[in-house]
Amino acid sequence: MEDKSRGSEVDRASAVLARMAATGHVLGCGEGWFPLISELDRQLANLDPAYGLFRVGRVDGALVFDAKPSVPELAAQFSALIYVTARRASAVCEVCGGDGELRTIHGLAEVLCAAHQAAAERAESRRLVGRKPMGMVSDQVP
Numbered sequence: 001m002e003d004k005s006r007g008s009e010v011d012r013a014s015a016v017l018a019r020m021a022a023t024g025h026v027l028g029c030g031e032g033w034f035p036l037i038s039e040l041d042r043q044l045a046n047l048d049p050a051y052g053l054f055r056v057g058r059v060d061g062a063l064v065f066d067a068k069p070s071v072p073e074l075a076a077q078f079s080a081l082i083y084v085t086a087r088r089a090s091a092v093c094e095v096c097g098g099d100g101e102l103r104t105i106h107g108l109a110e111v112l113c114a115a116h117q118a119a120a121e122r123a124e125s126r127r128l129v130g131r132k133p134m135g136m137v138s139d140q141v142p
């Protein structure tokens, strides 16, 4: 007997991964969104077990879930469920799944909680410090 109610979020995301592997795609967002994605997958699979999933990722900080029902009659329900999930994702830290909001850190838009925003800013500034000083070392300077 299998207990389907248990298992980690990553295990549950594996159903999504398997569906995407069938079309040769990969999951393009952080683990904090996996629970939302797994739940959406279950909702869509309940409506249409044979639905096609072409892309899961983040574009400009927003969750993108490109799924197509096997029958066109379900398109409106699919759109509605995906819309609701994307709205929820806009307030969920993409790293840890905690309360987050859309932040832009050095030009990259992500939904992050305060702690992960701080971590991302520190990581980014370390990366900047590691580079050659801007304007001081350049092949273009005469």
Ligand SMILES: [Zn+2]
Residues within 6 Å of the ligand: 093, 094, 095, 096, 097, 098, 112, 113, 114, 115, 116
């Ligand atoms: Zn976080």
